[in-house]
Amino acid sequence: MPFDVLAEPVRRQILDLLRERPRMVGELTETLGLSQPGTSKHLRVLRDAGLVRVRRDAQRRWYELNPEPLRHIDEWLTPYRWMWDSRLDALERHLDTMPDEPEHSGDDQRDPHE
Structure with a gap:
């Protein structure tokens, strides 16, 4: 197989x-x-x-x-794709709700050892 x-x-x-x-x-x-x-x-x-x-x-x-045998594998996997697609869609929705991080210039960063 x-x-x-x-x-x-x-x-x-x-x-x-x-x-x-x-x-x-x-x-x-x-x-x-x-x-x-x-x-x-x-x-x-x-x-x-x-x-x-x-x-x-x-x-x-x-x-x-x-590529022909790979097409058969792809066809077999087709019914399972919804599982990955729905999870990726959920991740995208979650990331869209997160606030954007403010950009910091290099001057604002401090060395934690100072």
Whole structure:
């Protein structure tokens, strides 16, 4: 299931990088600071979950994001969004009722140790 795959922070980082553009394993390894076998292991898990595709270009392998499984996760999460939205709306209303703090110039601030 994609949730298990996405629980790993490094895999989410890989997806974030691939969201920008396709990349080769060497670039991902360098950017992430992992070993090549470690990066390849994460890419294999992402590929097996359908989140990443591999495109061969002669001797090179380009890894690219496959967003389709993420769309399914997004659809599944849709009914739960009201919980976050209502809390953020409540926070916004609360912040709107708070008085604005007066701005102080640097001259008004005193050192508490004086």
